[in-house]
Amino acid sequence: MSTTDTPEPTPQKRGRVNRRGFLTGAGIAGAGLAVGGAAGAGITYTATADTRSDPATETVEFYGEHQAGITTRQQNSLVFAAFDLKPTTVAQVETMMARWAAAASLLAQGKPVGPVESRPMAPPADTGEAFDLGPNRLTITVGFGPSFFDDRLGLAAKMPEALRPLGQLAVDTTIDPSISGGDICVQACSEDPQVAFHAVRNLARIGRSVITLRWLQEGFGRASATSTDQVTPRNLLGFKDGTANIKAEEPAVAEKFVWVGEETDQPWMKGGSYLVSRKIRMHIEAWDSDDISDQERIFGRTKDSGAPLSGGGEFTDPNFTVKGTDGRTKIDRFSHVRLAHPDSNGGAQLLRRGYNFTDGIDVRTGTLSAGLFFIAYQKNAHEQFARIQNNLAQDALNEYISPVSSSLFAIPPGLTGIGDWYGKKMFGYQG
Numbered sequence: 175m176s177t178t179d180t181p182e183p184t185p186q187k188r189g190r191v192n193r194r195g196f197l198t199g200a201g202i203a204g205a206g207l208a209v210g211g212a213a214g215a216g217i218t219y220t221a222t223a224d225t226r227s228d229p230a231t232e233t234v235e236f237y238g239e240h241q242a243g244i245t246t247r248q249q250n251s252l253v254f255a256a257f258d259l260k261p262t263t264v265a266q267v268e269t270m271m272a273r274w275a276a277a278a279s280l281l282a283q284g285k286p287v288g289p290v291e292s293r294p295m296a297p298p299a300d301t302g303e304a305f306d307l308g309p310n311r312l313t314i315t316v317g318f319g320p321s322f323f324d325d326r327l328g329l330a331a332k333m334p335e336a337l338r339p340l341g342q343l344a345v346d347t348t349i350d351p352s353i354s355g356g357d358i359c360v361q362a363c364s365e366d367p368q369v370a371f372h373a374v375r376n377l378a379r380i381g382r383s384v385i386t387l388r389w390l391q392e393g394f395g396r397a398s399a400t401s402t403d404q405v406t407p408r409n410l411l412g413f414k415d416g417t418a419n420i421k422a423e424e425p426a427v428a429e430k431f432v433w434v435g436e437e438t439d440q441p442w443m444k445g446g447s448y449l450v451s452r453k454i455r456m457h458i459e460a461w462d463s464d465d466i467s468d469q470e471r472i473f474g475r476t477k478d479s480g481a482p483l484s485g486g487g488e489f490t491d492p493n494f495t496v497k498g499t500d501g502r503t504k505i506d507r508f509s510h511v512r513l514a515h516p517d518s519n520g521g522a523q524l525l526r527r528g529y530n531f532t533d534g535i536d537v538r539t540g541t542l543s544a545g546l547f548f549i550a551y552q553k554n555a556h557e558q559f560a561r562i563q564n565n566l567a568q569d570a571l572n573e574y575i576s577p578v579s580s581s582l583f584a585i586p587p588g589l590t591g592i593g594d595w596y597g598k599k600m601f602g603y604q605g
């Protein structure tokens with residue numbers, strides 16, 4: 175039977191997806207079975223990156239303790255989508271999550287979610303634009319926003335305390351609610367932008383009876399490093415970004431700062447994380463007319479090597495007490511690096527995974543509309559992101575940036591294998 179011949183799955187019991195409902199989840203769930211043999215624990219790559227000539231054939235393991243796309247060696251392209259629920263039932267959301275899990279396991283291997291050519295009189299199961307492109311290290315990371323747990327689905331008791339909204343932070347005077355928040359998020363990262371786009375488009379298509387797109391953001395180049403074997407990239411202000419980031423090769427640090435542990439009030443979140451996204455516009459024309467010494471003062475690092483102004487190389491720890499001949503600290507007290515540093519924030523750290531973006535120009539002013547789509551993962555966004563962000567209220571960089579969107583999502587743990595799906599434990603099933 176062609177996978178497209180199978181009707182839309184209908185859970186047999188209200189509020190539950192039974193096994194048959196899952197297995198008959200159209201082409202997607204059935205096709206997911208075909209890749210089961212490739213499932214394994216942990217996130218591994220088929221090749222090491224810097225020696226490769228063609229990343230198109232590389233895959234990132236889909237199943238594991240944690241979802242891929244967090245400590246995964248950061249890819250070059252991002253498509254991030256937030257969705258709102260249509261009027262729907264828990265059973266329909268569960269079915270969509272099961273179909274997404276099966277589809278995502280195929281996409282991560284560079285496979286379509288169903289036939290591209292099937293019955294002539296029916297739309298194809300897969301939209302086709304990634305057909306010849308290869309997996310390109312695609313990762314798909316799915317999460318739930320605070321609004322998912324309001325009274326519509328009756329899941330309020332499942333909302334983690336750490337997912338309460340961040341509220342208005344010190345610098346949040348320019349946030350646009352229409353490009354913030356959402357019930358569900360999908361982060362698709364890939365070495366090829368079309369592969370990431372294809373993933374989000376096809377997940378949206380699979381879920382079209384249950385969800386509607388709220389906002390979508392593309393990122394065209396990584397603005398962080400999540401592995402010690404990656405060159406630190408540059409943000410659109412021209413500075414190396416990601417030098418002092420948490421790296422995949424530091425699992426103990428990730429355990430302490432990224433992965434939700436026993437402390438959670440919601441056991442279904444164990445092994446998960448909390449994602450904060452912030453779309454931050456840069457006032458690029460003003461920055462480009464600032465002199466280099468002021469730019470370096472603002473960050474507390476040099477522009478070429480990324481070394482702290484207190485001395486050493488890129489990876490030397492900054493020293494905030496060392497003084498110059500003028501008697502002032504070499505790293506300005508209002509510099510970004512000093513205010514964001516763990517020493518200024520009770521030891522708090524983040525795993526940053528941001529991307530450079532452009533939306534073209536701001537037609538009102540004729541200036542570039544571009545900046546950083548900041549993404550951070552952490553154990554608790556109130557104790558980590560919000561604490562650091564509030565400390566950055568005095569940041570010298572604020573003259574050149576404006577946050578325009580802000581979101582918080584709970585990212586459940588990784589999928590254990592075929593038959594597991596996003597939030598399965600949260601919905602009340604055994605994993």
Ligand SMILES: C=CC1=C(C)c2cc3[nH]c(cc4nc(cc5[nH]c(cc1n2)c(C)c5CCC(=O)O)C(CCC(=O)O)=C4C)c(C)c3C=C
Pocket residue numbers: 409411413414415416417418419452454456473475510511514515516523524545546548559562563566575
């Ligand atoms: C609240 C968290 C942060 C926001 C928002 C943020 C915005 C932002 N950052 C840069 C550029 C750089 N950031 C750097 C370091 C850095 N930034 C944060 C947090 C936020 N940044 C942290 C925790 C750190 C690490 C501090 C440390 O431990 O030393 C750097 C320096 C290089 C590096 O370590 O990555 C740059 C450059 C921009 C342009 C920006 C908003 C547009």
Ligand SMILES: [Fe+2]
Pocket residue numbers: 510514
């Ligand atoms: Fe920063």
